[in-house]
Amino acid sequence: MRIMRLKSILLAAFLAVAGPAPVSAQIVPPAAPQTTPAPAIVPTKADPMLALDGAPLMLPTAGVGMPVDGKVTIQPQVTPNGRRALWFHNVILFPLITIICLIVLALLVWVVIRYRRAAHPVASKTAHNTVIEVLWTALPVVILACIALPSIGLLQAQFKPAPDNAVTLKAIGNQWYWSYQYPDNGGFEITSNLLKEKDQVGKGERARTDADGPRLLATDNRVVLPYGVPIRLITTSNDVIHSWAIPAFWIKLDAVPGRLNETSFTIEKPGVYYGVCSELCGARHGYMPITVEAVSPAVFAQWVKAKGGTMPTGKPAAAVASAQPLPETGAAFEAGNSSAPVENATAQAPTVTQGATGNPAGAGNVGQ
Numbered sequence: 001m002r003i004m005r006l007k008s009i010l011l012a013a014f015l016a017v018a019g020p021a022p023v024s025a026q027i028v029p030p031a032a033p034q035t036t037p038a039p040a041i042v043p044t045k046a047d048p049m050l051a052l053d054g055a056p057l058m059l060p061t062a063g064v065g066m067p068v069d070g071k072v073t074i075q076p077q078v079t080p081n082g083r084r085a086l087w088f089h090n091v092i093l094f095p096l097i098t099i100i101c102l103i104v105l106a107l108l109v110w111v112v113i114r115y116r117r118a119a120h121p122v123a124s125k126t127a128h129n130t131v132i133e134v135l136w137t138a139l140p141v142v143i144l145a146c147i148a149l150p151s152i153g154l155l156q157a158q159f160k161p162a163p164d165n166a167v168t169l170k171a172i173g174n175q176w177y178w179s180y181q182y183p184d185n186g187g188f189e190i191t192s193n194l195l196k197e198k199d200q201v202g203k204g205e206r207a208r209t210d211a212d213g214p215r216l217l218a219t220d221n222r223v224v225l226p227y228g229v230p231i232r233l234i235t236t237s238n239d240v241i242h243s244w245a246i247p248a249f250w251i252k253l254d255a256v257p258g259r260l261n262e263t264s265f266t267i268e269k270p271g272v273y274y275g276v277c278s279e280l281c282g283a284r285h286g287y288m289p290i291t292v293e294a295v296s297p298a299v300f301a302q303w304v305k306a307k308g309g310t311m312p313t314g315k316p317a318a319a320v321a322s323a324q325p326l327p328e329t330g331a332a333f334e335a336g337n338s339s340a341p342v343e344n345a346t347a348q349a350p351t352v353t354q355g356a357t358g359n360p361a362g363a364g365n366v367g368q
Helices: 002-018 080-114 130-158 297-306
Strands: 167-174 177-181 189-192 223-226 230-237 242-246 251-255 261-266 271-277 289-295
Touching: 080 130, 080 261, 167 223, 167 242, 167 251, 223 297, 230 242, 230 251, 242 289, 251 261, 289 297
Parallel strands: 167 230, 223 289
Antiparallel strands: 167 177, 177 189, 230 261, 242 251, 242 271, 271 289
16 A cells, blocks of 8 residues: 555656656547538529519519400500500490490381381382481491591501600510510510419429419510600511510500511509410410510619610610619519619620520420
Protein backbone atom coordinates (compact mmCIF):
# COMPACT_ATOMS: atom_id res chain seq x y z
CA MET A 1 0.00 0.00 0.00
CA ARG A 2 2.84 2.36 0.86
CA ILE A 3 4.58 1.39 -2.39
CA MET A 4 1.51 2.40 -4.47
CA ARG A 5 1.23 5.75 -2.69
CA LEU A 6 4.97 6.40 -3.28
CA LYS A 7 4.58 5.68 -7.02
CA SER A 8 1.76 8.17 -7.25
CA ILE A 9 3.77 10.90 -5.54
CA LEU A 10 6.78 10.31 -7.82
CA LEU A 11 4.61 10.39 -10.97
CA ALA A 12 2.97 13.65 -9.92
CA ALA A 13 6.38 15.24 -9.22
CA PHE A 14 7.70 14.12 -12.65
CA LEU A 15 4.73 15.59 -14.49
CA ALA A 16 5.09 18.87 -12.62
CA VAL A 17 8.71 19.17 -13.69
CA ALA A 18 8.31 17.94 -17.30
CA GLY A 19 5.32 20.21 -18.07
CA PRO A 20 2.25 19.40 -20.25
CA ALA A 21 2.51 16.89 -23.03
CA PRO A 22 3.08 18.18 -26.62
CA VAL A 23 -0.01 19.19 -28.56
CA SER A 24 0.48 16.36 -30.99
CA ALA A 25 0.47 13.92 -28.12
CA GLN A 26 -2.68 15.21 -26.52
CA ILE A 27 -5.82 13.23 -27.07
CA VAL A 28 -8.58 15.63 -28.08
CA PRO A 29 -12.07 14.25 -28.28
CA PRO A 30 -13.63 14.76 -31.74
CA ALA A 31 -15.76 17.88 -31.98
CA ALA A 32 -19.39 17.59 -32.87
CA PRO A 33 -20.02 18.10 -36.60
CA GLN A 34 -21.01 21.65 -37.52
CA THR A 35 -24.41 21.78 -39.19
CA THR A 36 -24.55 24.74 -41.52
CA PRO A 37 -28.17 25.64 -42.31
CA ALA A 38 -29.01 25.30 -46.00
CA PRO A 39 -29.81 28.56 -47.77
CA ALA A 40 -33.49 29.25 -48.14
CA ILE A 41 -34.76 28.33 -51.58
CA VAL A 42 -36.81 31.16 -52.92
CA PRO A 43 -38.86 29.97 -55.88
CA THR A 44 -38.54 32.23 -58.88
CA LYS A 45 -41.13 32.84 -61.55
CA ALA A 46 -39.86 32.88 -65.10
CA ASP A 47 -43.19 34.33 -66.15
CA PRO A 48 -44.78 37.03 -63.96
CA MET A 49 -48.20 35.96 -65.19
CA LEU A 50 -47.85 32.56 -63.47
CA ALA A 51 -48.30 31.60 -59.84
CA LEU A 52 -45.75 29.37 -58.08
CA ASP A 53 -47.53 26.18 -59.12
CA GLY A 54 -47.56 27.13 -62.80
CA ALA A 55 -51.20 28.22 -62.87
CA PRO A 56 -52.13 31.73 -63.99
CA LEU A 57 -52.29 34.50 -61.41
CA MET A 58 -55.37 36.15 -62.89
CA LEU A 59 -58.45 33.99 -62.63
CA PRO A 60 -61.32 34.14 -65.12
CA THR A 61 -64.67 35.57 -64.06
CA ALA A 62 -67.66 33.33 -64.66
CA GLY A 63 -69.90 34.69 -67.38
CA VAL A 64 -67.40 37.34 -68.54
CA GLY A 65 -65.34 36.80 -71.67
CA MET A 66 -66.64 33.27 -72.14
CA PRO A 67 -69.80 31.48 -73.28
CA VAL A 68 -72.43 30.67 -70.67
CA ASP A 69 -74.47 27.48 -70.76
CA GLY A 70 -78.07 28.18 -71.69
CA LYS A 71 -77.52 31.80 -72.74
CA VAL A 72 -78.30 32.95 -76.29
CA THR A 73 -77.46 36.64 -75.92
CA ILE A 74 -74.28 38.42 -76.97
CA GLN A 75 -71.43 38.36 -74.45
CA PRO A 76 -70.82 41.50 -72.34
CA GLN A 77 -68.61 43.81 -74.39
CA VAL A 78 -65.39 45.37 -73.08
CA THR A 79 -64.36 47.48 -76.10
CA PRO A 80 -65.90 50.72 -77.45
CA ASN A 81 -66.75 49.08 -80.77
CA GLY A 82 -68.27 46.13 -78.95
CA ARG A 83 -70.51 48.33 -76.83
CA ARG A 84 -71.55 50.23 -79.97
CA ALA A 85 -72.35 47.01 -81.79
CA LEU A 86 -74.28 45.68 -78.80
CA TRP A 87 -76.37 48.87 -78.74
CA PHE A 88 -76.98 48.54 -82.49
CA HIS A 89 -78.16 44.97 -82.01
CA ASN A 90 -80.36 45.59 -78.96
CA VAL A 91 -81.86 48.96 -79.91
CA ILE A 92 -82.19 48.80 -83.71
CA LEU A 93 -81.81 45.33 -85.22
CA PHE A 94 -83.63 43.13 -82.73
CA PRO A 95 -86.69 45.37 -82.28
CA LEU A 96 -86.89 45.96 -86.04
CA ILE A 97 -86.68 42.27 -86.84
CA THR A 98 -89.30 41.51 -84.18
CA ILE A 99 -91.72 44.10 -85.55
CA ILE A 100 -91.32 42.91 -89.17
CA CYS A 101 -91.84 39.27 -88.18
CA LEU A 102 -94.98 40.12 -86.22
CA ILE A 103 -96.40 42.17 -89.12
CA VAL A 104 -95.71 39.41 -91.65
CA LEU A 105 -97.23 36.82 -89.32
CA ALA A 106 -100.33 38.97 -88.84
CA LEU A 107 -100.69 39.41 -92.61
CA LEU A 108 -100.42 35.66 -93.17
CA VAL A 109 -103.04 34.94 -90.52
CA TRP A 110 -105.34 37.62 -91.96
CA VAL A 111 -104.97 36.24 -95.53
CA VAL A 112 -105.64 32.67 -94.39
CA ILE A 113 -108.80 33.70 -92.52
CA ARG A 114 -110.09 36.40 -94.87
CA TYR A 115 -109.54 34.63 -98.18
CA ARG A 116 -110.27 31.05 -97.30
CA ARG A 117 -112.68 29.23 -99.67
CA ALA A 118 -115.59 29.20 -97.21
CA ALA A 119 -115.46 32.96 -96.60
CA HIS A 120 -114.48 34.01 -100.12
CA PRO A 121 -115.73 31.47 -102.69
CA VAL A 122 -115.28 33.86 -105.65
CA ALA A 123 -111.65 34.88 -106.22
CA SER A 124 -110.88 38.56 -106.72
CA LYS A 125 -109.92 39.75 -110.20
CA THR A 126 -107.66 42.55 -108.87
CA ALA A 127 -104.26 42.45 -110.60
CA HIS A 128 -102.63 45.68 -109.40
CA ASN A 129 -102.90 48.09 -106.50
CA THR A 130 -100.80 51.20 -106.86
CA VAL A 131 -100.81 52.15 -103.17
CA ILE A 132 -99.78 48.70 -101.99
CA GLU A 133 -97.00 48.42 -104.57
CA VAL A 134 -95.58 51.82 -103.58
CA LEU A 135 -95.69 50.87 -99.92
CA TRP A 136 -94.00 47.49 -100.27
CA THR A 137 -91.26 49.13 -102.34
CA ALA A 138 -90.71 52.28 -100.29
CA LEU A 139 -90.93 50.82 -96.80
CA PRO A 140 -88.07 48.29 -97.26
CA VAL A 141 -85.91 51.09 -98.70
CA VAL A 142 -86.56 53.25 -95.63
CA ILE A 143 -85.87 50.33 -93.31
CA LEU A 144 -82.59 49.50 -95.08
CA ALA A 145 -81.52 53.13 -94.90
CA CYS A 146 -82.18 53.22 -91.16
CA ILE A 147 -80.05 50.09 -90.75
CA ALA A 148 -77.29 51.19 -93.14
CA LEU A 149 -76.43 54.47 -91.43
CA PRO A 150 -75.32 53.04 -88.05
CA SER A 151 -74.00 49.89 -89.71
CA ILE A 152 -71.61 51.78 -91.99
CA GLY A 153 -70.44 53.88 -89.05
CA LEU A 154 -69.73 50.73 -87.04
CA LEU A 155 -67.76 49.17 -89.91
CA GLN A 156 -65.74 52.34 -90.28
CA ALA A 157 -64.93 52.34 -86.57
CA GLN A 158 -63.87 48.69 -86.68
CA PHE A 159 -61.33 49.28 -89.44
CA LYS A 160 -60.11 52.68 -88.30
CA PRO A 161 -56.28 52.74 -88.32
CA ALA A 162 -54.67 52.34 -84.93
CA PRO A 163 -53.10 55.45 -83.35
CA ASP A 164 -49.37 55.91 -82.85
CA ASN A 165 -49.42 54.77 -79.22
CA ALA A 166 -51.01 51.40 -80.07
CA VAL A 167 -49.45 48.13 -78.95
CA THR A 168 -49.01 45.81 -81.93
CA LEU A 169 -49.96 42.15 -81.69
CA LYS A 170 -49.32 39.85 -84.64
CA ALA A 171 -51.42 36.66 -84.53
CA ILE A 172 -50.23 33.81 -86.77
CA GLY A 173 -52.52 30.86 -87.43
CA ASN A 174 -51.10 27.35 -87.67
CA GLN A 175 -52.64 23.90 -87.93
CA TRP A 176 -53.75 23.78 -85.15
CA TYR A 177 -52.47 26.39 -82.72
CA TRP A 178 -51.68 30.10 -82.57
CA SER A 179 -48.35 31.86 -82.33
CA TYR A 180 -47.97 35.53 -81.41
CA GLN A 181 -45.35 38.19 -81.99
CA TYR A 182 -44.92 41.62 -80.38
CA PRO A 183 -43.12 43.72 -83.04
CA ASP A 184 -43.14 46.91 -80.93
CA ASN A 185 -41.59 45.13 -77.95
CA GLY A 186 -38.48 43.52 -79.38
CA GLY A 187 -40.23 41.01 -81.62
CA PHE A 188 -40.38 38.14 -79.11
CA GLU A 189 -42.78 35.31 -79.82
CA ILE A 190 -45.01 33.01 -77.77
CA THR A 191 -46.87 29.87 -78.79
CA SER A 192 -50.34 29.10 -77.51
CA ASN A 193 -51.79 25.58 -77.43
CA LEU A 194 -54.98 24.10 -76.09
CA LEU A 195 -54.69 22.76 -72.54
CA LYS A 196 -55.81 19.15 -72.38
CA GLU A 197 -57.83 17.51 -69.63
CA LYS A 198 -56.28 15.45 -66.83
CA ASP A 199 -57.12 12.15 -68.49
CA GLN A 200 -55.60 13.26 -71.82
CA VAL A 201 -52.21 14.73 -70.93
CA GLY A 202 -48.96 12.92 -71.57
CA LYS A 203 -45.78 12.88 -69.52
CA GLY A 204 -44.51 16.38 -68.78
CA GLU A 205 -47.69 18.13 -69.96
CA ARG A 206 -49.75 20.41 -67.75
CA ALA A 207 -53.45 19.64 -67.50
CA ARG A 208 -56.18 22.27 -67.50
CA THR A 209 -57.47 23.55 -64.17
CA ASP A 210 -60.34 25.85 -63.28
CA ALA A 211 -57.78 28.66 -62.92
CA ASP A 212 -56.96 28.33 -66.62
CA GLY A 213 -60.52 28.63 -67.84
CA PRO A 214 -63.28 26.55 -69.42
CA ARG A 215 -62.72 23.26 -71.19
CA LEU A 216 -61.64 23.61 -74.85
CA LEU A 217 -60.99 27.35 -74.33
CA ALA A 218 -58.02 27.44 -71.93
CA THR A 219 -54.49 27.70 -73.35
CA ASP A 220 -51.07 27.04 -71.85
CA ASN A 221 -49.74 30.50 -72.81
CA ARG A 222 -52.09 33.46 -72.68
CA VAL A 223 -51.87 36.52 -74.88
CA VAL A 224 -51.12 39.42 -72.53
CA LEU A 225 -52.31 42.91 -73.53
CA PRO A 226 -52.71 46.17 -71.61
CA TYR A 227 -56.17 47.58 -71.04
CA GLY A 228 -56.86 51.24 -71.69
CA VAL A 229 -54.27 51.29 -74.49
CA PRO A 230 -55.15 50.93 -78.21
CA ILE A 231 -54.22 47.54 -79.69
CA ARG A 232 -53.20 47.05 -83.31
CA LEU A 233 -54.07 43.49 -84.37
CA ILE A 234 -52.34 42.02 -87.42
CA THR A 235 -53.27 38.53 -88.58
CA THR A 236 -51.72 36.12 -91.05
CA SER A 237 -51.32 32.37 -91.46
CA ASN A 238 -48.60 29.82 -92.16
CA ASP A 239 -50.82 27.25 -93.89
CA VAL A 240 -54.58 27.68 -94.46
CA ILE A 241 -57.13 30.38 -93.68
CA HIS A 242 -57.83 30.82 -89.97
CA SER A 243 -59.83 33.49 -88.13
CA TRP A 244 -58.87 35.22 -84.86
CA ALA A 245 -62.10 35.90 -82.96
CA ILE A 246 -62.81 37.19 -79.44
CA PRO A 247 -66.58 37.70 -78.96
CA ALA A 248 -66.14 40.03 -75.93
CA PHE A 249 -63.97 42.35 -78.09
CA TRP A 250 -66.32 42.25 -81.11
CA ILE A 251 -63.28 41.07 -83.10
CA LYS A 252 -63.23 38.51 -85.89
CA LEU A 253 -60.37 38.93 -88.34
CA ASP A 254 -59.33 36.34 -90.93
CA ALA A 255 -55.73 35.11 -90.99
CA VAL A 256 -54.90 34.49 -94.65
CA PRO A 257 -51.61 32.95 -95.88
CA GLY A 258 -49.40 35.53 -97.59
CA ARG A 259 -51.61 38.43 -96.50
CA LEU A 260 -51.67 40.82 -93.54
CA ASN A 261 -55.08 41.88 -92.24
CA GLU A 262 -55.30 44.63 -89.65
CA THR A 263 -57.80 46.09 -87.21
CA SER A 264 -57.65 47.91 -83.88
CA PHE A 265 -59.48 47.85 -80.57
CA THR A 266 -59.12 49.03 -76.98
CA ILE A 267 -59.82 46.79 -74.00
CA GLU A 268 -61.60 48.79 -71.31
CA LYS A 269 -61.51 46.36 -68.36
CA PRO A 270 -58.96 43.92 -66.91
CA GLY A 271 -59.84 40.26 -67.11
CA VAL A 272 -59.44 37.01 -69.02
CA TYR A 273 -61.25 36.71 -72.35
CA TYR A 274 -61.65 33.64 -74.54
CA GLY A 275 -62.17 33.03 -78.24
CA VAL A 276 -61.66 30.41 -80.92
CA CYS A 277 -60.61 30.08 -84.53
CA SER A 278 -63.75 30.96 -86.49
CA GLU A 279 -62.77 29.70 -89.93
CA LEU A 280 -62.96 26.02 -90.80
CA CYS A 281 -59.26 25.14 -91.10
CA GLY A 282 -59.01 21.36 -90.95
CA ALA A 283 -59.51 18.33 -88.77
CA ARG A 284 -58.63 20.02 -85.46
CA HIS A 285 -60.25 23.37 -86.18
CA GLY A 286 -62.20 23.19 -82.92
CA TYR A 287 -59.06 22.75 -80.83
CA MET A 288 -57.16 26.02 -81.35
CA PRO A 289 -58.64 28.42 -78.78
CA ILE A 290 -57.53 31.97 -77.95
CA THR A 291 -56.99 33.33 -74.43
CA VAL A 292 -56.30 37.03 -73.82
CA GLU A 293 -55.33 38.35 -70.40
CA ALA A 294 -55.89 42.11 -70.09
CA VAL A 295 -53.66 43.67 -67.43
CA SER A 296 -52.58 47.17 -66.45
CA PRO A 297 -49.81 48.84 -68.48
CA ALA A 298 -47.47 48.41 -65.49
CA VAL A 299 -47.99 44.65 -65.38
CA PHE A 300 -47.73 44.44 -69.16
CA ALA A 301 -44.30 46.12 -69.01
CA GLN A 302 -43.15 43.58 -66.42
CA TRP A 303 -44.39 40.70 -68.56
CA VAL A 304 -42.63 42.06 -71.64
CA LYS A 305 -39.34 42.26 -69.74
CA ALA A 306 -39.80 38.73 -68.42
CA LYS A 307 -40.15 37.53 -72.01
CA GLY A 308 -36.92 39.26 -73.05
CA GLY A 309 -38.64 42.16 -74.77
CA THR A 310 -38.40 45.92 -74.39
CA MET A 311 -40.81 48.80 -74.01
CA PRO A 312 -40.65 51.29 -76.91
CA THR A 313 -39.18 54.71 -76.17
CA GLY A 314 -41.28 56.89 -78.46
CA LYS A 315 -44.70 56.04 -77.04
CA PRO A 316 -46.93 58.48 -75.15
CA ALA A 317 -47.27 58.19 -71.40
CA ALA A 318 -50.39 56.04 -71.67
CA ALA A 319 -48.32 53.07 -72.82
CA VAL A 320 -45.43 53.60 -70.39
CA ALA A 321 -45.63 51.60 -67.19
CA SER A 322 -43.71 51.29 -63.97
CA ALA A 323 -41.10 48.65 -63.32
CA GLN A 324 -42.02 47.86 -59.73
CA PRO A 325 -42.16 44.17 -58.62
CA LEU A 326 -45.34 42.28 -59.26
CA PRO A 327 -47.69 41.25 -56.46
CA GLU A 328 -47.53 37.63 -55.36
CA THR A 329 -51.25 37.00 -55.06
CA GLY A 330 -54.08 37.17 -57.50
CA ALA A 331 -56.08 39.51 -55.26
CA ALA A 332 -53.37 42.16 -55.37
CA PHE A 333 -52.45 41.46 -58.95
CA GLU A 334 -53.73 44.75 -60.32
CA ALA A 335 -52.33 46.80 -57.45
CA GLY A 336 -48.98 47.06 -59.20
CA ASN A 337 -49.96 50.05 -61.31
CA SER A 338 -47.72 53.03 -60.70
CA SER A 339 -46.86 56.25 -62.42
CA ALA A 340 -43.10 55.73 -62.27
CA PRO A 341 -41.51 55.61 -65.72
CA VAL A 342 -40.00 52.48 -67.17
CA GLU A 343 -36.31 52.30 -67.89
CA ASN A 344 -36.19 51.38 -71.54
CA ALA A 345 -33.34 49.40 -72.94
CA THR A 346 -31.73 50.72 -76.07
CA ALA A 347 -30.28 47.43 -77.30
CA GLN A 348 -32.41 45.18 -79.46
CA ALA A 349 -33.73 42.32 -77.39
CA PRO A 350 -33.17 38.82 -78.76
CA THR A 351 -36.13 37.01 -80.21
CA VAL A 352 -37.28 34.44 -77.68
CA THR A 353 -39.58 31.66 -78.80
CA GLN A 354 -41.73 30.61 -75.87
CA GLY A 355 -42.82 27.07 -76.55
CA ALA A 356 -45.99 25.66 -75.10
CA THR A 357 -45.66 24.52 -71.49
CA GLY A 358 -45.15 20.83 -71.88
CA ASN A 359 -47.31 20.81 -74.98
CA PRO A 360 -45.07 20.88 -78.05
CA ALA A 361 -46.34 23.31 -80.65
CA GLY A 362 -45.40 21.04 -83.49
CA ALA A 363 -47.65 18.32 -82.18
CA GLY A 364 -50.64 20.59 -82.50
CA ASN A 365 -52.34 18.75 -79.62
CA VAL A 366 -52.66 15.65 -81.75
CA GLY A 367 -54.26 12.76 -79.95
CA GLN A 368 -56.39 14.69 -77.47
